[in-house]
Amino acid sequence: MANEKVDVVIVGGGASGILLAAKLGQAGKKVVILEMGPPLGLDDLVSSQIWSRRLKWGGVPVVSEGKNPVAHNYQSGWGLGGAAMHQFANWPRFHAEDFRVKSQYGRGLDWPISYDEVRPYYDRIQKEVGLSGDHVAEVWRPAGDPYPMPPIKWFRQADLLAEGFKKVGMRIAPMPVAINSVPYNGRPACIYDGWCEAGCPTGALVNPQVTYLPVARKAGAEIRTDAYVTRVLMDAKGDRATGVEYYDKGKQRQVQLADVVVLSAFSASNPRILLNSSSDRHPKGLANSSGLVGQYVTAHITFSAFAMFEENTENHMGTSGAFGMSQDGYVKDSHPGFGSYTWTIGVAMKPNDVLGFANSRPQLFGNALHDFMKRASRGLARIGVQAEELPNAENRVVLSDRKDAYGFPLARVIHGLDENSMQLFNHIRSEGDRIVKATRAKETWTNPNPGLAHFLGGTVMGKSAKDSVADSYGRTHDVGNLFITGGGLFPTIAGVHPTFTLHALTLRTAEYMAKNWGGIAV
């Protein structure tokens, strides 16, 4: 069944899809969002790490392999709002050099845009949604407007950890977070209950449901959930996209026609849709004349160090993100292992789940685990790192031999950390060990193996179809009315969390699309 044609069909109801729908809707465009997951609402955000797993991927399986498989399900979202519904809301900016890693250092890739071109969009987004931070204390921050709200409150855990950083001579600052420290734009201040990962229904944390979804709806955007998009459809010549094919909740095939198609699904799904959209005209998959669809998947290398204090660290209070940060290690070639990284200082913790107390000592079980849990609930503190992995074409999304119920191959993500990443991790581990040992804690330990966070790349932007899939607006080089938004566009991952940059880029894309509609849609 073919639905009435609209101006834009957006595949994926996550942060970038909803933001784009809001702005294009306000620009007078008729928009449909097709979200694969359920119609999640704020009242679904149960305060429980167990129930929080409903916010994680629940769609067709994604096969994740390699020496260091990406944690696709944990990183991805499920339902309206996407991964941003369980984000930790750490929102630092990319630095200028993150956009020109290849030309400045001879490694990695370049973005086709500079920080200066993205800066106005960072400034606008932070004003629209509200960020809390201290632009003066954050000495590494690139030029940008001051944060509209003061930093969030620190609890004892952060103060105790900060002592360690200061003793080893490292500078610290409040982490800029997309969480209200004071009431802002009709949304309340945070109450510091540490349930961010389970989803924030209060409005204090910037998730799409409290920011751009109401705007999109008011602007007339139609949102269809339980809509599983399988392919982008093309005209008879194979030159222009005409819409998408999807399967609805009743497993009926539907077609949504549109003048412009935007893929805003997660970093495994967008390449999968493009590859599954192959045809005689596009035998390697859509938008893939470069051969790069699926390539350059990147993740942040993560590390944690722990300190057990004898006093009450109040570790159940705060946010799932971080109170503080340090970017003294941000200069990419200033230490063993090339790449930037950001320290996160203190996070609210719960007893269970992936980042809970129990997993800070995974080797403990039995009564030893019970004893540890009692101590940890009072005295545990944590620092962490998000470190930059250089783009590697061997880290990629391909099509699996396994197929879904409709006969479409699943996505298979292959990822491994290279020698440089391990060198960087080992350097960070050594630094982290020094930091926690410099605190008052009598007992400290570090994670011996790297973890991974976030999942970006796979449809990287660049200057031409020779070396990228899309331009700086996410417009694919090969198909003029087919766009991509979201983290899949990132050629490099930087040493910071991606969500603020994702928002800034999407706003820039929305503005471009609205201003240039005639040249895109026709």
Added chain:
Amino acid sequence: MTSVHRRQLLQRAALGAFAYTVGGAQVLLSPREAHAQGLPLKVLSPDERVALEALGETLLPGAKDAGLAHYIDQQLSVDPSEALLLARALGVMPPYANFYRAGLAALDASSLKHHGAKFAALSPEKRSEFVEQFRQKLPEGWSGPPSPFFYFVSRGDAVDVFYGTVEGFERLGIPYMPHIIPIKRW
């Protein structure tokens, strides 16, 4: 169902209760309550239950009475997209029952090979010794999900059911602080 009754049921859902069938009717019970009432499992076999509870008790004493088997079993009976299992978040391929069945079978087969008895029949000391062994590397005779990963998931399940609830927080002296107890839309 009245709207008040529904709100109460949904608030209980928010606090860690799940739908179990009692006398043909669906009621919301915590896994601990379901275990205490001796409700039969729907998905796991009796042998699998025995192995799972023995493993859970070794990993975290008290997990059995906290309803570990009922929690896992109930979650295996729902659509994978509705499941709350740690296994889902960690990328285990559905159906999740395959993972648990294969892991528990590997546990028992390997225990038989090394210690002459299924896992639940070992002494507590032997069970702990065996867990210490397989949490680090694959023991001989183990053919299922990698044993360190199976350890990690099973341990996480035990911690979920014992400490990841309102009662669990109380045991640790941590205020639960639900921001709002939301009403979940079915």
